[in-house]
Each structure stands twice: as C-alpha cells, then as structure tokens.
Amino acid sequence: MTQNATPAELQTRAEWLAKEGVVGVTIVWADNNGIPRSRTVPVAQLAAAAQRGVGITTLFAVFDSHDGITFAHDGLSTPSGDVRLIPATDRIVHLAGQRGFAWVPGRQVAADGSEWPYDQRSALERQVARAADLGLKFLAGYELEFHLSHAEPAPDRTLRQAHEGPAYGPLALLAVDAFATQLLRDLADNAVEIGQFHAEYGPAQLELSIAAADPVTAADQQLLARQTIHAAAQAHGLRASFAPLVNTEGVGNGWHLHTSVSRNGVNVLSGGDGPHGLTADGSAYLAGLLRDLPAIAAVTAPSVPSLHRLRPGYFSSAYAFWGVENREAALRLVPATELLGADHANVELKPSDASANPYLALAVVISAGLAGIADGLVAPEPVQSDPGNWTDEQRAQNGIHRLPTTAEEQREALLGNDRVRDALGGDLLGAFAAVRAADHAWAQDKPIDDVVAAHRWRY
Template sequence: MALSTVSPPAIPAPEELWARAAEELANAGVIGVTTVWADNNGIPRSQTVPIDQLASAAAYGVGITSLFPVLDSHDGTTFAHQDLSTPSGEVRLVPVVDRLVRLKGQPAFAWAPGRQLGADGCPTPYDQRSILERQVSRAQEAGLSLRAGYELEFYLSCAADDTDAELTPAHRGPAYSPTALLRVDEFAAQLLSDLAADGVPVGQLHAAHGASRLKVTIVATDPISAADRQMLARQTIHAAARAQGLRASFAPVVDVAGIGNVWRLHSSIWRRNQNLMDGDGPHGLSPEGASYLAGLLRDLPAIAAVTAPSVPSLTRLRPSAFAGAYAFWGVGNREAPLRYLPSTTMLGQTHANVELTPSDASANPYLALAVVIGAGLSGIEEKLELPDPIQQDVGSWTEEQRAAQDVRRLPITTDEQLGALQDSPRISAVLGPELTGAFRAVRKSDWLWAQDRSIEDVIEGHRWLY
C-alpha cells in the first residue's frame, strides 16, 4: 500500500492568527486595541493602537518609557531609584493577545493586558505580570496550584465631571437593600450585562455599607486570570458608570467621613483536586493549609505594604471598622485581616479559602497576588505552625491584652510600611531587588507629596485616580 503524499495542513504562524483576529474585530466595528497594565500605584496605564496595527503590536510591542516603574500616583517621576535615575530608556509593551476582549461598553475598542519586555524580548524586572507568573510557576514546581478572586467595592457618584469639591451619592443605602439598587437600576443592569459579555463572571452585586457604595464579587480562578479580570472589571465598571451619567471611584477613601473601599482578596491553595484550605486538622484546615495561612500571618505587615500601599490606604486601616488593622487571623471574624472561611456542608470543600482584608485599589493586582502566594508558599516549605485564631474585635482590647496575645498594629505610616518590606526577605525576594527599589522610591515620593497637605486634600487628590 503506497504511503500518502498529502501534506498535513499548515499551522498558521502567530502573525497570521493576529492579522486574522484584527480583521474579524475590524469587521465587527472595532477601531482600536488598548493594552493595559497597572503601575506600582495600582493605577491602570495604557497604550492604544489602531486595529490594523494589532499584529505589529503583538509581534514587536509598542514603545513606552522605562520610567513607568518610578512614576508616582500624581504622574511625577522620581529618580530616587538608582537603576532608573535618568530619563533615558525604552521598553516594549506587548498585548497578551489570547486575553483580547472586545469591550461591550466601548464597542469600538478591544482590550488586552500587557507585558513589559526588554530589547531581548524577555520581561523586564519591573514587569509585574511576570513577577506573578514566577510565583505561580514556583507553586507548580511543588505540585501546587492556586485559586483567587476579588470582591471590589466602589463609590458611585452622580458627578460625572472632574469637579472634586462635592460628591453627589447615586444612592444612600441602606446596605444590601434592593431599594438602594433600584436607585441605580439602569447602571446595575448594564454592569451585569457588560461584565458577562467581557468575560468577567460575577458571583454577586449589592449595595455595600456606606452611602453610594457598591460591591461586585468576581468568581475565583487561577491567579493570573484573576488579576487580568480585576483589571478588566475596573474598565467595565467605569464605562458602565459613564454610560449612565455616573462616575465610579475605587479609591481606598473617597471622603474623610466615609468607610472607604476594600478590595478583599480571596485565595486557596490546592494539591491536584484537593483544596488544602480544607482538612481534618484544627479549625478545619489541612496541615499544609495551616502552614499557608501561617506564612501569610508571618509576613502580613510586608504583604499589607504591597496590597494597601498608599497614603489613603493608611487612613482606611482603622481599628473596629472591618478594615483589618491588627495582625492576627480568625475564623469568619470580619475584624481579622486574615479571615479564614472554612468549608461547609452546603458549599463543600471547594469553598474554603482565606480572605485578605488590608487590600485596595492602590495595589497592583499582580504584585498583590504574587506576595500573597510567595508568603504562603514559604509557610508551606518551612512547615510553619499556625497560632490559635482570635474571634473577638481586638481593637476593643487594652494594649496589655493585645501584647499578651502578640497582636500588633499593622503599619500606620509609610516609613513603617517600608520598614516592614525591608524586614521581610521573603517578600523582597518575590518582588526582586529592582522592583523593590522602584516600589520604595514611589512610596516615598507619594509620602513627600502628602506632607504639606491636609488629609482632606490628600483624599481628594486620590479620589479619581482609581
């Protein structure tokens, strides 16, 4: 029997696939592709190319300044980090094309997360997405995987312009009330529709505590997708608000009297199909799950310096305000910065996870997840033991009671945050020396900006950055 001489079908080169995707998007009415990343202040930054340049951008990237890692929250460049101490240099911003989404709320544009690459085509040491990818790979090498999800709180204002002097609440509560949602009914309907179309699965949407605050919960997934979805959700929420004549703010604190916006970060760690946050050990944890939680607790001050890093973040971390102001863990305790949620008969073992409360929009989502994973993995590697949980509001305790339980306040100044970073070799190793240096420089620059301003002016100056 003669062998067939028919060749197998050729596999299209990436450039052909990107050109084909661009053509399909153009035919659907897309005119531009926006590539987005978050800087070291948690602020989304972007570059947009015409749709016919998508293949070129995917292959070669778009040139951006190498100084974005030392851009502070107010668009000032600090040269305090020695490795980025001159205005010279360029990197390439490359869209992650397999995460490309046509935005339902902005149908003329597609959206993609970006990577920052050097001239050699490799990620720069300041590429936050690659820092998270390294921690995911570290877990995989140990036979582990992780799942993560966000609860996003935000303020919704009727003021759709750039006037900061007054905030006009879009609703006035009560919390969890259908009446509150009724007042923003058109926005809520559009938001759920747009998030679904943009590929962001939602667990729930409701009115949160405080005037004009809403919360949307994003379904848990792998860490890189979780960070990408968080970034995409922000864009989608802003667009839906604008379409309804409203304006959204994710700022840690929107006004001095308000309780602020928390972005609760949930994580769980798995070995094959077994959730290690569920087990037959004390409090319903497996031994490895307990060590993961112990790793988070050990490095919590340094973690919070990354996950709640801004000057307004420090204002929000108040005792007895469900903000997680002290370093301890609890089972279901909403005052705990590490709130363990065990499995239940109704929900099963897949539900078990730990929630990080000192977390907000001024954190880069990729770095936030990276330091959480890195600290937890170190706990497992070292088989750390977990102390007993605390089920009370430690903010109501005396100093003597807290000292007896070794419960300490999380950093309340920028200097304390930077000291916590310096004191944690594990978190510094996750970030790497280059990004740690840039991150520290940006935090100092923001602190200097705030020094001669009142807390009201500081909060107003951050209100619409997120």
C-alpha cells in the same frame, strides 16, 4: 487564541474585530500605584504590536500616584531608555461598554524581547510557576468595593452620591437600575464572571465579587472589571471611585483578595484533622501569610489613603491576626461547609485596596504562603472577637499588633522582609519603594482631606 498565535491568525482576529466595529486595541498594565496605564494601537496594527510590542518609557516603573516621576531609584535614574509593551493576545476582549475598542492586558519586556525586571505581571507568573514546581495550585478572586456618584458635583463641589441606601438593600440598586443592568450585561459580555453584586455598607457604595480563577487571570480580570465599571458608570452620567477612601469619614473601599491552594487537586484549607478542617499545609499557608502580613499589607494597601483607611472598628482590619469568618480579621478563613463543598474554603486578605498592583499583591501573597508551607509553620489559635476593643496588654499577651500606621513603619516592613524581596526581585522592590517614598513626600505637608480628594479619581 494563544499567546503564540501566528501573525496570520492575529491578522484574522484583527479583521474580525474590525468588522465588529473595533477601531483600536487598548493594551493595559497596572503601575506600582495600582493605576492602570495603557497604549492603544489601531486594530490593523494588532499583529505588529504582538510581534514587536509598543514602545513605552522605562520610567513608568517610577511614576507616583500623581503622575510625578521619581529618580530616587538607582536603576531608573535617567530619562533615557524604552521597553516594549507586548499584548497577551489570548486575553483580547471586545469591550461591551466601548464598542469601538478591544482590551488586552500587556507584559513589559526589554528592548531585545528579554525579561524586564520591573514587569509586574511577570513577577506573578514566576510565583505561580514556583508553586507549580512544588505541586501546588492557587486560585484567587477579588471583591471590589466602589463608590458611585453623579458625574456632576453639587454646587458646593461636594459629591452627589448616586443612591441613598439603605445598605445592602434592593432600594439602593433600584436608584441606579439602568447602570446596574448595563453593568451586569457588560461584565457577562466581557467574560468577567461574578458571584454577586449588591449595595454595600458605605454611603453610595457597591460591591461585586469576581469568580475565582488562576492568579494571573484573576489579576487580569480585576483590571478588566474596573474598565467595565467605569464605562457603564459614564454611560449613565455617573462616576465610580475605587479609591481606598472617598472621604475621611467613611469606611472606604477595600478590594478583598481571596486565595486558596490545592495539592493534587485537594484544597489544603479543608478536609484536614486540624482546627476548622485545616490540613497541615493549610495551617502553614495561613501562618505564612500571618508572619509576613506587615510586608504584605505594604504591597496590598500601599498608598497614603490606605494607611488612613486601616482604622480599628471600620472592618478594614487594622490588626494582624486571623479568625474564622471574623470580618475584623486581617486574614479571614472562610471554611468549607456541607452546602458549599470542600473547594469553597479560602482565605480572605482584607487589608487590600485599589492602590495595590493586583499582580504584585498576588505575588507577595503566594510567596509568603509558599514560605509558610516550606517552613512547616503552624497557625496560632484564631481570634473570634475584635482586638480593637482589647487593652494594649491583652493584645500584647496574644501577640496581636497593629499593621503599619506610618510611612516609616510601612517602608521598614517592606524592605526588611527577604521573602518579599525574593518574590519581587531587588529592582522591582527598589522602584516600588521609591514610588511609595515619593507619594508620602508629596502628601507630607497636606491636610488628609486634600490628600484623599487628590486620590479620589485616580482609580
């Protein structure tokens, strides 16, 4: 089914879904906090929704993480106005874990059907098209870390973690065997291809990696994977949290973003004469990401808990540098090997989490990388140790600095970067910044434990 399917084709699709027991089609988008929002239409209304869309308020662009609405952005300073939510009908999935529903990502358009500047999916599509015009093609894939607990808390209201570890061990998965079994089946049935699934380092933490795809598909699949995980957890009396921090003591959940770029079908991150097989374009791509990393992180790790998660020594990548297979590096080059092949080479962005809108995250990464290639940048030497163990003088000598640690630093990095502004557009960037300011104002006088708890089940 294509996006340009006729009403008759969509009606046939809707009738098939109805015969399969589907009663509703849930149209999903991610807001500027990375939180999925949705509208559900009866399955019989699928064709009408694809043709005319579903009405939603313009103010979703200025919702904060706690469902508050900020009117601080001039472009959306009134409660008046609607836009239309259009399902991307080539992406309809009959949900394996929710047999009464189908799922589809949506695009927000103006009331007359024209492009709406606040639509996050369109921002990514523009960057993908820009890359194609330059003869470049991107692939992207997400690693999703999440905490799994029992749905009912302990008598003292603390979390009852679903497994006791050990980290990376099969015993941890054995403790949640029924959930794990259903999750892998549901992901396969929902056409979310994953590379691996395992118990991670943190308490009751799991991780799965989604296979690489074109950027828009990768963002869509990230949202679908989240829905699939939540449904499988609920079916087994469990609850999943993707929040950057579940508590203030743990390592937190990162959603590491892997990207690669190819020219004429050849991965520019391998097969070159540069260090570690980088081509000139590959080195420039890395250097572009590094140059804009503070602004990128303001989009890919934007929430108040994100700032507290990016601590030295927690594998969260608190410092701006790149390394080869260095898990403390904010940009980790995963090079090609004889075993895996040249196409495997990619760059992992580690300061990234579930509070990021996946479409915006990929849009700013692609934009920064394209700018690096256009400017012919050259990546500095990689760092293979942990700069968190260096002195301030050593870090300064090597040009290594902390990523933003405060709301003010984050905002300055975000608004002071013209490449991010060009990637998102002034309207969308303004709304995003207003939402971030509202979130920080909400958290300002609250203990960090309370802030983390308030975000725990938002994702």
